[in-house]
Amino acid sequence: xxxxxxxxxxxxxxxxxxxxxxxxEMVARVKEFLSREGGGxxxxxxxxxLGDDICLLLSHREGVGSHEVHKLAWEAFKMxxxxxxxEGLYGAGQDLLRDAFSGNVRGLGPxxxxxxxxxxxxxxxxxxxxxxxxPGALNLPLYLAFADPxxxxxxxLSPSLGQGFRFTVMDVAHTKADRVIELDAPQDLYxxxxxxxxxxxxxxxxxxxxxxxxxxxxxxxxxxxxIAGRYVGKDDPVAIVRVQKDFPATGxxxxxxxxxxxxxxxxxxxxxxxLMPVRAGTPVSYFDGPPQVMALAFSCHGGRLSDPVxxxxxxxxxxxxxxxxxxxxxxxxxxxxxPAMLGMAELEYTGIADRLKALEARFTVRE
Ligand code: 13P
Ligand code: 13P
Ligand code: MG
Ligand code: MG
Numbered sequence: 001x002x003x004x005x006x007x008x009x010x011x012x013x014x015x016x017x018x019x020x021x022x023x024x025e026m027v028a029r030v031k032e033f034l035s036r037e038g039g040g041x042x043x044x045x046x047x048x049x050l051g052d053d054i055c056l057l058l059s060h061r062e063g064v065g066s067h068e069v070h071k072l073a074w075e076a077f078k079m080x081x082x083x084x085x086x087e088g089l090y091g092a093g094q095d096l097l098r099d100a101f102s103g104n105v106r107g108l109g110p111x112x113x114x115x116x117x118x119x120x121x122x123x124x125x126x127x128x129x130x131x132x133x134x135p136g137a138l139n140l141p142l143y144l145a146f147a148d149p150x151x152x153x154x155x156x157l158s159p160s161l162g163q164g165f166r167f168t169v170m171d172v173a174h175t176k177a178d179r180v181i182e183l184d185a186p187q188d189l190y191x192x193x194x195x196x197x198x199x200x201x202x203x204x205x206x207x208x209x210x211x212x213x214x215x216x217x218x219x220x221x222x223x224x225x226x227i228a229g230r231y232v233g234k235d236d237p238v239a240i241v242r243v244q245k246d247f248p249a250t251g252x253x254x255x256x257x258x259x260x261x262x263x264x265x266x267x268x269x270x271x272x273x274x275l276m277p278v279r280a281g282t283p284v285s286y287f288d289g290p291p292q293v294m295a296l297a298f299s300c301h302g303g304r305l306s307d308p309v310x311x312x313x314x315x316x317x318x319x320x321x322x323x324x325x326x327x328x329x330x331x332x333x334x335x336x337x338x339p340a341m342l343g344m345a346e347l348e349y350t351g352i353a354d355r356l357k358a359l360e361a362r363f364t365v366r367e
Pocket of ligand 2: 012019051052094131132232234235236266267268269288
């Protein structure tokens with residue numbers, strides 16, 4: 001097969017001191033495992049981590065949803081979880097929600113973003129990883145990068161980008177099967193906006209260039225709560241975004257993250273906080289947050305990955321991080337009141353529902 005497939009598969013399999021970061025030993029052993037066992041299947045790989053999540057970026061020729069590639073990732077995470085147990089880490093095996101591998105890691109817990117393509121000369125892409133938030137956190141930056149000329153000047157400057165992009169949006173509330181809709185920007189822009197504003201329910205899954213039909217974006221859409229039937233952690237998302245030429249430039253994809261927009265997540269997956277752009281490997285801190293995102297930029301040739309550039313490791317983003325810290329402090333000042341905490345339907349814990357139910361009997365209706 002001429003096509004290269006990139007698979008980004010991430011999971012939280014345990015972390016040091018709470019939900020902060022995986023141990024060095026876990027990350028080192030996962031890397032060793034892929035180098036040792038990946039030989040026959042992978043062209044190349046890169047292991048990174050953010051907050052308490054480990055992400056495996058795998059390049060290969062096996063196509064999307066490959067049994068062998070997913071099994072390799074599953075085994076790597078199982079091994080990581082084993083070490084987390086040995087080290088007594090918190091939430092060991094958190095995202096491995098099934099005991100047995102059944103052909104594909106989708107539906108088993110790990111987040112997956114993968115896409116296949118004929119490599120361009122100068123193939124460039126971003127690996128985006130977010131922690132303490134959910135997949136809908138990427139709705140706004142992807143909308144702004146692929147559909148808004150205020151953020152992506154390529155939409156008016158490049159004839160190819162000017163033909164617009166096709167968004168595939170998934171209804172993640174529909175858990176029995178994948179329920180998706182395709183909408184074209186700019187023609188369907190208001191319909192797209194109407195869905196993407198509801199980022200707990202509608203999530204960008206893919207974006208394709210309308211000029212070429214080529215896929216630019218793949219995002220994970222995992223719903224851990226739906227798989228496990230209870231809160232086991234937030235569905236911290238991963239995405240691959242191909243950039244340049246017929247796609248937005250790297251900087252056009254990064255630019256919307258300067259908003260540090262408010263997203264669901266933060267402490268106990270139950271609050272609202274700003275999405276802080278951080279360096280790869282940043283642990284989590286204040287109020288189990290703030291929600292954070294990292295971006296590694298890669299070039300790829302024959303499936304071989306360059307050393308990545310850490311795209312948010314630049315003085316510009318220090319200013320944005322300060323703003324995100326200010327926005328965090330501001331919303332945290334009002335604790336659990338109003339929009340600082342998620343609405344009842346999105347709350348990740350049952351405690352408050354039980355409490356309200358118990359109070360029902362004590363209400364009286366005044367005549
Ligand atoms: P526990 O209820 O297991 O302590 O998990 C909650 C949590 O870790 C939120 O940070
Ligand atoms: P994670 O989803 O990153 O494990 O965070 C869980 C949590 O509840 C943090 O407060
Ligand atoms: Mg965790
Ligand atoms: Mg996490």
